[in-house]
Amino acid sequence: MPPLLQRLHAARGAADPAQAQPRLAQLLSPDSLGGLDAAVALLARAIAEDRHILVVGDFDCDGATACAVGVRGLRMLGARRVSHAVPNRMVHGYGLSPGLVEDLAGLQPDLLVTVDHGIACHAGIAAAKARGWQVLVTDHHLPGDALPPADAIVNPNLRGDAFPSKMLAGVGVMFYVLLALRRHLFELPGREREDQAAATDGGSGHRQPPDLRSLLDLVAVGTVADLVPLDANNRALVAAGLRRLRAGQGCAGLRALIEVAGRDPGALTAADIGFALAPRLNAAGRLEDMALGIECLLSDDPCKARGIAATLDGINAERRALQQQMTDEAEAALARVTLEGVLPPALCLFDPHWHPGVVGLVASRLKERTHRPVFAFAPSEPGGASLRGSARSIPGLHIRDLLAAVDSAHPGLVERFGGHAMAAGLSLARDALPRFEQALQAQVARVLDPASLQAEVVSDGELQPHEFDALHARLLRDGGPWGQGYPEPLFDGCFAVLGWRIVGERHLKLELGSGRQRLNAIEFGGWDGQAPPASVRVAYRLEPDAYRGGDAIQLVVVHREPA
Known part of the structure; x- marks a missing residue:
């Protein structure tokens, strides 16, 4: 590992390369995650008896990817009757509500599987149980004083749960449920394994265990989007998912979203997920219906996926305009409060x-x-x-x-x-x-x-003159994954302002000097109506300049003050 990356990972608590960039082989075992035995028993019986399993998602990116992982994973594991549903934010509100249960009655499910919600849905789960449905809750939100009346609950944040990582996103919890179910279905000893295999493969008895790694693209997107801390376990999941996306092995829906977002799949980062893919998925749940986002993630037809992704891109543009208007109104109200005291x-x-x-x-x-x-x-x-x-x-x-x-x-x-x-x-x-x-x-x-x-900007210190190049910019880009709780590298330094101009009304394009070096920089949202001083101290990220291409680099300024 190059010296710069060694220094950065050490500052984040990683003492060696295995901790800095954990692999799937280091993934925590499901054994200590509470509730899995009961969850696996419910799912295995539903699969064996050909029951209708209904995966109920949520209207954010974590909930949508968790729903897609649940549906895809259960089908891979032999479930023939799997469908999905998601609450409409404007109609049902959050989670499994009694109103949503009433609307789902026509689907006649036997088993509901909630993903990324359920731990606080007492009334909705009670309504589902009153209809004779079984309910499996998979969630990662903090529980209240009492647990809902579900048949099984898997949540690493339950009191007394021994799972070492409490940071799993909702999609990560569902992925762990599938890992445990796969082991149960395909690693049972002797005759019991043959009988179970026959029950899930039309009687052939020779079905091979599916490779659940194909779901890690979705796990990575949901984990990054939900801003859960990237501990070693989550970094292993995200890094594996990013490798699949960079290799063009992601599902058709994610590939289409990468395309409409104008991102290079071969250089995709966790930041691209957070700022390009997740907002387009989230926009469906914010302004329309997340059913559209889930449909995109479940599509295996590239042409259909591109059409849905284009629609999501349009909804996201509408969301951006609405967000800007609301933010401007909030800032105006804030300015009035500031004038008063x-x-x-x-x-x-x-x-x-x-x-x-x-x-x-x-x-x-x-x-x-x-x-x-x-x-x-x-x-x-x-x-x-x-x-x-x-x-x-x-x-x-x-x-x-x-x-x-x-x-x-x-x-x-x-x-x-x-x-x-x-x-x-x-x-x-x-x-x-x-x-x-x-x-x-x-x-x-x-x-x-x-x-x-009092706001603080935490820096990784200064870069050396020889580190301002494309090699180190690519090392920083690819040396993660970086994210919540494992922050993207941020450096600081003093520079002369050699030139500046306004870009797109709100952004500030800068030419900065340090010794004999002239460096391009951009500060998004940095135009405050005042010309920058002749000398500045900035906190910045070093990135490849995708716009200019080749070996071009730029500094992305996140904080600026007079030197």
């Missing part, structure tokens, strides 16, 4: 005209700008009395635990909530918003260290 430790934003599918993106953008936890709300439906909110947090404040504390102190104020340390969703009555904001600010003031409100 000091910003509160948490921001609570609402506009009656906002779209509920985009409030999470607005919260994320405002969180980055203000370095404060942000809650953004919109009516669940136009003119409705119920609000749907999305929250984004900062290091040092566990946002889901914060909501749990507010709920405990004010029972009934929050109708529903769930999430992770850094992101959460909730719903409440419109007339309860002032009381919620008051309770929120009180709880944040109680638990948040004021020092956490």
